[in-house]
Amino acid sequence: MFLSNDVQGNTEMLERHIVQPADAEHPTILSTEDLHVYYGKKEAISEGDLRFASNQITALIGPSGSGKSTFLRSLNRMNDRIATVTGRIMYRGVDINQPSIDVYEMRRRVGMVFQRPNPFAKSIYDNIAFALRLRGTTDKHELDEIVETSLKQAALWNQVKDDLNKSALALSGGQAQRLCIARAIAVKPDILLLDEPASALDPVSTSQLEDTLLELKQNYSIIIVTHNMQQAGRISEYTAFFNQGRVLEYDTTSHIFTNPQVQITSDYVSGNFG
Amino acid sequence: MMKSTQQLEQQLKRHSKAAKLEIWGKVVSFSALILIVAVVVGIIGFVASKGLATFFTNHVSLWDFLSGKSWNPGVTDANGKPEVGALPMIMGSFLITVLSAIVATPFAIGTAVFMNEISPNKGAKILQPVTELLVGIPSVVYGFIGLSVVVPATRAIFGGSGFGILSGTCVLFVMILPTVTSMSVDALRAVPRYYREASLALGATQWQTIYKVVLRAATPGLMTAVVFGMARAFGEALAVQMVIGNAALMPGSLVDPSSTLTSVLTTGIGNTVMGSLQNNALWSLALVLLLMSLVFNLIVRLIGRKGRLQ
């Protein structure tokens, strides 16, 4: 099934070009319908209806202030106190943008990793075990196991396995960000949202992080905001281009980068602005 | 498919442990906050009800209270009215506050300028720790030193008992100096670096820069520091009570024994019977004290607002 709502004819550049993913192997896990985000009276997101495929990586790109981070943070309602979000956010058929939803339970299924690494001022072990303990996992063996697998999945285990009791604040930027990923996946979410996770990292750490994300895709559906076009090109299956609070183009990543249908997208991916 | 969706929805709508904790935490922390507010309301309410009793229960006129020069609540004057003139104490409190602020301000601001603009190194090494430590010295210690050093010195120079407004001013000057200094330092520190750089780059001398740029930009903060110092001086009880002489008379000179609102309160409240006019009159003094602290608060706010507008 192809959903295309081209606004103009095919010969010229379009104003909007949305092709929702339609891959039977990777059914839609999350979608937004009629989503609007307001900061006070100012509308930050006006057209942002997207479907996200499961076990794939979707990249959200666009110039600063285009609304991509706002959009991402709305998906697990991190914007609840800051902005007004209207419309539906369908997660496996359930609208999670309604007041009766328990946001805490929901966020355990839709996890998030932030722009700047934010390990807690606790030991490496406790950074991961802490949220689990609060939700009743107290068995030492079980915790040990989860800590180990999470750190392995985040490709950090080998570097820290002897220092699990040391403070997480002593980790390097790249290691700290991996720890944050390990922490996020330890609660076994379904979807992982990443808000420019590599923007504070050096090139080596960035490429390690990308490898990790490609690994994680087998078990998680990933949505990542990135400033870095090459990064979107390297790791994502789908890419959405945001501009001024609207999704202007959404398609497979290869289409977006090789054959953009919208002028602004084309300008952006070729580095002419943004 | 439908069934699993329903199941998920149920799970997501279940009131989780986190949600329960959230409500609990909100209630507990709000109660703590409300308790503090209740204390404030309680203090103002109690002191006001007691302090107003002089006027409503004992029918003393407010004007007599504020302008009367004779304080002797147990005695009635020739017209049969009780002698509850609080003017001597009000005068004493204001005199001592204003005088100590006048003396302390140039020293405090001068020192703050030195610490922040001229020799930040020496400032950080010597002055900062010393002022910080002295801010914390208990007021009774200031009072005791006033009693054993300042009062004899005043006596030696001016004769008389040595107790009085001058001694009180000296004690309060030293007492508020650290507070006003450290707050002035904060005010100067808040002036952006580039103000100074721009001025120096234009060829202004360091003093011109300090005087015309830094001090001017920091004026609201410096004023706040001085008002804070005044509020502290006005409300200080024991240190003043120890050196002022405690004579509820209009201050004839700076070296005659006098009294302030706080000194009369500390000496008097234990020697009167609850509910009597003598006692109520003291509570009226407490009310004046409380109102004045509100006024100081208001002034600080006004300065803050004006500073923001600029």
Add this chain to the structure above:
Amino acid sequence: MMNPKTQNKVAIGTLYGVAGLVVLILLALLGYILVSGLPQLSWHFLTAPAKAFLKGGGVGVQLYNSFYLLILAMLISFPIALGAAIYLYEYAKDNWVTTTIRTAIEILSSLPSVVVGLFGFLFFVVKLRLGFSILSGAFALTFFNLPLLTRSIEDSLRTIDTTQREGGLALGLSRWEAVTRVILPAAVPSILTGVILSAGRVFGEAAALIYTAGQSAPALDFTDWNPFNISSPLNPMRPAETLAVHIWKINSEGIMPDAKAISSGSSAVLVLAILLFNFAARYLGKRLYKRLTSA
């Protein structure tokens, strides 16, 4: 008209003079307290009970009372201040209610301590019939302490990066958990510093106590730890003159023959205690912070 360069020299010279004079005054003050007070200090002075009409008394009971009141006041005020600070940090919306509450707290912090003491007298001593007692004093000190402690804890919480809070929320923690389990532990070093500094203030406070904890120090039997016995050090219902109140009392009454020596010694003890609190605050704060962040 002086030329700007000369003017500059004169002005800066003057500022040097002013700063030097202030240092001199402050050091003379400290020096006087220590020089006149330290010779008075002895084990006897610090432990013996006071004598009202004779020479050679000590301040043992007063010193003990000061610490006991301090601990009680901190035990009561810390949880309240913590709760209030958490609410202000996490839940308070930016509206008129919050502004009013903040104003109320500011008013409390600017009230003269004698007013707080008088209220304590009226409410606890007289209305609730607690009499001149440790308990009345502890409540008065709590009121005196609450606003500054609340503000200091809130400021400490605000020094922690908000990304920490978001990190907690993203794991499905409630806001309460994010604050108490993530932000609060990270802020402990700075909170501790604030608590110790406020303890110094409470330790030296006298005006709030003279009509609440009272001005007499009945002898204590340091072998009797049953809080219901009148001579027990733990009894919270007994009057308890503290060291700071003692200094004021013996100087205003003037019947003790060695009042001056005792006051000097007591002042030195108070100042040394404040010094100790200051150093402890800095040292412990730094130490804890290091432990929290080091590998």
